[in-house]
Amino acid sequence: MLNFVFYFQVHQPYRLKHYRVLDINRNNNYFDEKLNAEIMQKVSRKCYLPANRLILKLIRQHEGKFKVAYSISGITIEQFKKYTPEVLDSFKELAATGMVEFLGETYYHSLASLYDTEEFLEQLQQHRNMIDEEFGLNPTVFRNTELIYQDRLSDLIYEEGFKVILTEGVDRILKWRSPLYSYKNYSKTISLLLKYYMLSDDIAFRFSNRSWPEYPLTVDKFINWVNHLTLSERSGKNLFLNLFMDYETFGEHQWEETGIFEFIANLPSAVLQHSHLGFAHPSQCYELSNYQQESLSFPDPVSWADQERDVSAWVENDMQQNAITTLYELLRVIKSKGRNDLLEQARLLTTSDHFYYMCTKYFQDGDVHKYFSPYDTPEQAYIYFINALADLEERINEQ
Amino acid sequence: MVTGRVNHMKILMLTWEFPPLIAGGLGMACYGMVKSLLGLGIEIDLILPTKQATYFPLRKVEDVDLLPVKFFDTKQENTYKGLVTRSSNIVTGKTIKQEERLKLLGLSERPESYINYNDLKNYRDLIHYGTEKFYYAEEFSNYYQVDKVVTTNQEDQVFSNIKDYLIGDEDIFQKVQEFTIRATQMAQVLDYDLIHAHDWLTYPAGMFVKRITGKPLVVHMHATEFDRAGGAGDERIHKIEFSGMSYADSVIAVSKYTAQMVMTRYRIDSGKMRIVHNAHNTNVLEKGDNIRRFFKGPAILFLGRITIQKGPDYFLDVARLVLEKHPQARFIMAGTGDMARKLLYKSAHYRLKNRFLFAGFLNREEVESILSNTDIYMLPSVSEPFGIAPLEAMAYGITAVISKQSGVTEIIENAFKIDFWDIDKMVETICYLIENPDISKEIGHKGMLEVTQIRWDRAAQQIKEVYEERLQDHSESVLNGNEE
Numbered sequence: 001m002l003n004f005v006f007y008f009q010v011h012q013p014y015r016l017k018h019y020r021v022l023d024i025n026r027n028n029n030y031f032d033e034k035l036n037a038e039i040m041q042k043v044s045r046k047c048y049l050p051a052n053r054l055i056l057k058l059i060r061q062h063e064g065k066f067k068v069a070y071s072i073s074g075i076t077i078e079q080f081k082k083y084t085p086e087v088l089d090s091f092k093e094l095a096a097t098g099m100v101e102f103l104g105e106t107y108y109h110s111l112a113s114l115y116d117t118e119e120f121l122e123q124l125q126q127h128r129n130m131i132d133e134e135f136g137l138n139p140t141v142f143r144n145t146e147l148i149y150q151d152r153l154s155d156l157i158y159e160e161g162f163k164v165i166l167t168e169g170v171d172r173i174l175k176w177r178s179p180l181y182s183y184k185n186y187s188k189t190i191s192l193l194l195k196y197y198m199l200s201d202d203i204a205f206r207f208s209n210r211s212w213p214e215y216p217l218t219v220d221k222f223i224n225w226v227n228h229l230t231l232s233e234r235s236g237k238n239l240f241l242n243l244f245m246d247y248e249t250f251g252e253h254q255w256e257e258t259g260i261f262e263f264i265a266n267l268p269s270a271v272l273q274h275s276h277l278g279f280a281h282p283s284q285c286y287e288l289s290n291y292q293q294e295s296l297s298f299p300d301p302v303s304w305a306d307q308e309r310d311v312s313a314w315v316e317n318d319m320q321q322n323a324i325t326t327l328y329e330l331l332r333v334i335k336s337k338g339r340n341d342l343l344e345q346a347r348l349l350t351t352s353d354h355f356y357y358m359c360t361k362y363f364q365d366g367d368v369h370k371y372f373s374p375y376d377t378p379e380q381a382y383i384y385f386i387n388a389l390a391d392l393e394e395r396i397n398e399q
Numbered sequence: 400m401v402t403g404r405v406n407h408m409k410i411l412m413l414t415w416e417f418p419p420l421i422a423g424g425l426g427m428a429c430y431g432m433v434k435s436l437l438g439l440g441i442e443i444d445l446i447l448p449t450k451q452a453t454y455f456p457l458r459k460v461e462d463v464d465l466l467p468v469k470f471f472d473t474k475q476e477n478t479y480k481g482l483v484t485r486s487s488n489i490v491t492g493k494t495i496k497q498e499e500r501l502k503l504l505g506l507s508e509r510p511e512s513y514i515n516y517n518d519l520k521n522y523r524d525l526i527h528y529g530t531e532k533f534y535y536a537e538e539f540s541n542y543y544q545v546d547k548v549v550t551t552n553q554e555d556q557v558f559s560n561i562k563d564y565l566i567g568d569e570d571i572f573q574k575v576q577e578f579t580i581r582a583t584q585m586a587q588v589l590d591y592d593l594i595h596a597h598d599w600l601t602y603p604a605g606m607f608v609k610r611i612t613g614k615p616l617v618v619h620m621h622a623t624e625f626d627r628a629g630g631a632g633d634e635r636i637h638k639i640e641f642s643g644m645s646y647a648d649s650v651i652a653v654s655k656y657t658a659q660m661v662m663t664r665y666r667i668d669s670g671k672m673r674i675v676h677n678a679h680n681t682n683v684l685e686k687g688d689n690i691r692r693f694f695k696g697p698a699i700l701f702l703g704r705i706t707i708q709k710g711p712d713y714f715l716d717v718a719r720l721v722l723e724k725h726p727q728a729r730f731i732m733a734g735t736g737d738m739a740r741k742l743l744y745k746s747a748h749y750r751l752k753n754r755f756l757f758a759g760f761l762n763r764e765e766v767e768s769i770l771s772n773t774d775i776y777m778l779p780s781v782s783e784p785f786g787i788a789p790l791e792a793m794a795y796g797i798t799a800v801i802s803k804q805s806g807v808t809e810i811i812e813n814a815f816k817i818d819f820w821d822i823d824k825m826v827e828t829i830c831y832l833i834e835n836p837d838i839s840k841e842i843g844h845k846g847m848l849e850v851t852q853i854r855w856d857r858a859a860q861q862i863k864e865v866y867e868e869r870l871q872d873h874s875e876s877v878l879n880g881n882e883e
Contacts, residue, residue: 318750322751383756390729393753
């Protein structure tokens, strides 16, 4: 049996405004509320609302056979409450069907796992509390920001009581192995599901690309590819086709006119026509894995970003490194001084997107970075961020 | 009649920068000078690099801020008036801001006379000349050929310099060509006694006007290409600078430092050189304790174009070393320029955390705001003809650390004067000032008192004397029938 495992990432950062030196100690609000509201309203209209409607319809139509998982960052839920409460309601409606799984992540969609373990665990707990409060659920599957993962992380996540971690199916780790199997972490305590990036990216990135030889991507074509992947299902093994992508793929990155909604609408019935194909939640990998799961070691951090599939999109150049180390240093000072009044704002600066905007890798991936950035240049993103950090520090020293 | 003219002196002034839109060093110098000249009863017709064919008839002191504008084409004038009216709010009676009004004339916002010519790509977006530029470039060469005035050999030489060297595809050269043609056309209609041109960008225009009208030409040297380039620079500009100064009746240099450079590098006759130091018009209210400071720790400011001339890399090196000893200090780099990105990367590479900040381009008001929050001002220029900014900083009671290679050091006592390359000495000085805030304050206070004496009225008086001298010579030569 080959199980389609859909996981959609739902995330919107609080974007910084053009925060200048002259704002320091004058203006304590670093974020561009108008822009953040506009983007949230736009993405809700184009993606979240129609996509949620569609998923709900498909769940009802297929009576328990169609399943998906979401990971929603805490600051995104906050922004739903502020700017588009109807989106949060529609997620609650989805949760009520029981066919939707919610994953654990950091509340602020941060890179804390790489810089500050204590902070990471606090953000994880904060997110867990919010999922419980909003949906009454307790996630057993964890996905770190941008699918960043390494061995060290699995020990922490295991201790936090999670059963499964999602990450990228990186070639340099998998080598000859297939991402269709479920694996164990290096210490064999927790299961891993690895993104099948070719097929995921066919939907998420290439779907509307007219210069792609496979354009246009139809459901039949996709199912045909999938059928050619699954030689080993005959031996009765439960495999997992992990299709992980940004939820904004639907209607925002791929516009409605591209036919992306029709693609998803028609996929479940085409999958379910085949007896050896089905859908599963990530948490089911634990019970479904009817074979010895091989253990995989990830000595260095991997992610789902760019060609490199590492963390270089966020913390490679000097600007990124100076910004992030300064931030985590300040965060520690804020905690040691018990300045809880500043903690929230500092944590809002831990969101990974701020560092993504400072990326100077050009060529192919630079275009993707540029598409997502509210600033003209990476240097601008850096300047506003550092100015905000200067203000934060001035306020720490105020008392 | 001749003496009467001297009493109601009228000047055709050509410059590239003027506030409020362009608040670079040249713009600020012209502003202060013009304001005080108007105060002396001198009338000025000002020509700026506007997109439209306009000039600014300045008659009384207030005009320096009001900037009344006249068009050569009445149709354009009506369109402009319509735009101004439309942009103003009729109900509230609120008129549009001066800056917006000047934008309608096509004046660009940023100083561009000192840009690095290798970095012009960034500027292309700023300059919206479109197809016009080809038209003017062609007109320029025609203009030169059609206009056959009998000239001496020496004149031929300098004009062929202008013709040969004002050629280039770069926008700045195109713009200078356009300015030259337009200013020359306007100058034939206007009525004035003397031409005063500032820096190489307006020298070709000043020269053509002198040749056509026979009126005396004073050129003002605010910065040579050697200063700007921090090395040899663009040879075409040297030639234009040389031609302008050779053809002028008087050359005003902003410091002894600049006069020296003009004489040694351009071999200009010292007999027609005059030194008039710049000044400032900063009025500061005593800093009250109620001002909310940006920074609680010591703040050290760099304010200027981030180009090789201003030595921004020395500022960064000093910052890095001072921060090792005094991590609570903050270094602020205000301005823009072709080295900004390089310095940004370098500051991040040195991991200067949030201690080295970039303020970007600041308008007048913002400059005042940042100055009221600064403790130490640094001007590490490699070659600075004058340097008004340190005077303004000192007027705020800020302690100034200035490179010895700056003209302004000739007229101030209460500032630290250090060779731009002597980083150790600069670091030592700044650490000393941080460690001894009372002494720093005292020096700042003395400096403030000192610079209150350095006002534009005095400089304007000296400039007026240069005008009078030239007009005297000129009227004598007219009376003797030596005029062409």
